[in-house]
Amino acid sequence: MSTPATPAPSFAVTGATGHLGRLAIDALLRRGVPAGNVFALVRDPDRASDLADLGVGVRHADYDRPETLEPALEGVERLLLVSSPTPGDRVRQHGAVIDAAKAADVGLVVYTSVIHADETELVLAPEHAETEDVLQGSGLPFAVARNGWYVENYTGRLDEYLERGEIVGAAGDGRVSGATRADYAEAAVSLLTGDIVDQQGYWELGGPAFTMSDLAETITQVTGTKVVYRDLAPDEFTEALVAAGADQATAQFVTALELSTARGELETDSPALENLLGRAPTSLEDAVRAARI
Numbered sequence: 001m002s003t004p005a006t007p008a009p010s011f012a013v014t015g016a017t018g019h020l021g022r023l024a025i026d027a028l029l030r031r032g033v034p035a036g037n038v039f040a041l042v043r044d045p046d047r048a049s050d051l052a053d054l055g056v057g058v059r060h061a062d063y064d065r066p067e068t069l070e071p072a073l074e075g076v077e078r079l080l081l082v083s084s085p086t087p088g089d090r091v092r093q094h095g096a097v098i099d100a101a102k103a104a105d106v107g108l109v110v111y112t113s114v115i116h117a118d119e120t121e122l123v124l125a126p127e128h129a130e131t132e133d134v135l136q137g138s139g140l141p142f143a144v145a146r147n148g149w150y151v152e153n154y155t156g157r158l159d160e161y162l163e164r165g166e167i168v169g170a171a172g173d174g175r176v177s178g179a180t181r182a183d184y185a186e187a188a189v190s191l192l193t194g195d196i197v198d199q200q201g202y203w204e205l206g207g208p209a210f211t212m213s214d215l216a217e218t219i220t221q222v223t224g225t226k227v228v229y230r231d232l233a234p235d236e237f238t239e240a241l242v243a244a245g246a247d248q249a250t251a252q253f254v255t256a257l258e259l260s261t262a263r264g265e266l267e268t269d270s271p272a273l274e275n276l277l278g279r280a281p282t283s284l285e286d287a288v289r290a291a292r293i
């Protein structure tokens with residue numbers, strides 16, 4: 001008599017209509033998880049018809065509507081909680097998801113945090129660190145993917161860099177361990193699908209480090225159009241952003257991120273991303289090449 005196969009666990013991904021969430025759903029399916037065992041948790045199910053077409057279960061889950069969260073997590077064994085894009089609200093929003101995960105008896109929560117969340121002056125970090133504490137305090141098994149910067153933060157501006165012939169910033173020669181969203185998504189899915197005992201804890205994730213001058217040089221090499229990096233003093237940079245149309249608060253926020261870069265807060269020498277991927281992260285050169293297509 002044959003032994004019945006163990007049913008595959010069920011996985012859910014929040015923010016599944018966003019960039020990282022969609023890539024995580026793709027990564028789960030590419031790993032061979034049956035679509036019927038994958039749930040896309042979305043704020044607006046009408047925008048997830050392409051996911052439903054793949055056979056993925058689409059469920060309404062709004063971080064701001066806690067009553068949607070526990071039903072969305074029913075039967076889910078492992079959850080990827082993609083951090084909210086709304087600064088200021090995130091601890092409450094993430095806390096609501098974690099509470100619902102606890103009530104639904106989810107067996108593992110993987111949370112996308114930010115690089116060095118607990119030991120950095122990066123302005124975005126406190127909400128992530130606080131969420132990490134809430135997650136740890138929940139008693140749920142968890143893994144925290146402390147993602148470094150997306151390379152797409154830069155390659156998404158490639159046309160602008162090429163048009164101006166320069167990248168303007170205040171990052172000095174600070175290095176950024178950037179990686180593609182697809183690599184971070186695949187790493188998160190590796191944590192989600194892996195052995196819970198081995199993978200619990202905090203993972204500092206980032207690709208090969210580059211300075212803004214390295215980025216300019218790579219763009220020049222890949223595109224054949226000369227691009228240089230022009231470094232401004234912080235005040236000058238803020239003024240340039242305001243002159244280009246940013247409001248003062250946004251300009252100061254962006255300048256603060258540049259200063260974090262200058263201080264090395266976006267750099268890590270952790271091999272965790274490469275280890276979780278089982279291969280080298282996508283190179284900056286390949287990311288620039290892909291953005292050009």
Ligand SMILES: NC(=O)c1ccc[n+]([C@@H]2O[C@H](COP(=O)([O-])OP(=O)(O)OC[C@H]3O[C@@H](n4cnc5c(N)ncnc54)[C@H](OP(=O)(O)O)[C@@H]3O)[C@@H](O)[C@H]2O)c1
Nearest residue numbers: 015017018019020021043062063064083084085148149150
């Ligand atoms: N490491 C980095 O460089 C970097 C850069 C930017 C952001 N991030 C962080 O990483 C996260 C994922 O990045 P991403 O590129 O995938 O961002 P994204 O494309 O903006 O996706 C964010 C997702 O969050 C969803 N969302 C927003 N408010 C929600 C709510 N109240 N309830 C449920 N879902 C809600 C959005 O839903 P809709 O599709 O309905 O809008 C979207 O699907 C961001 O949210 C942010 O926390 C990191």
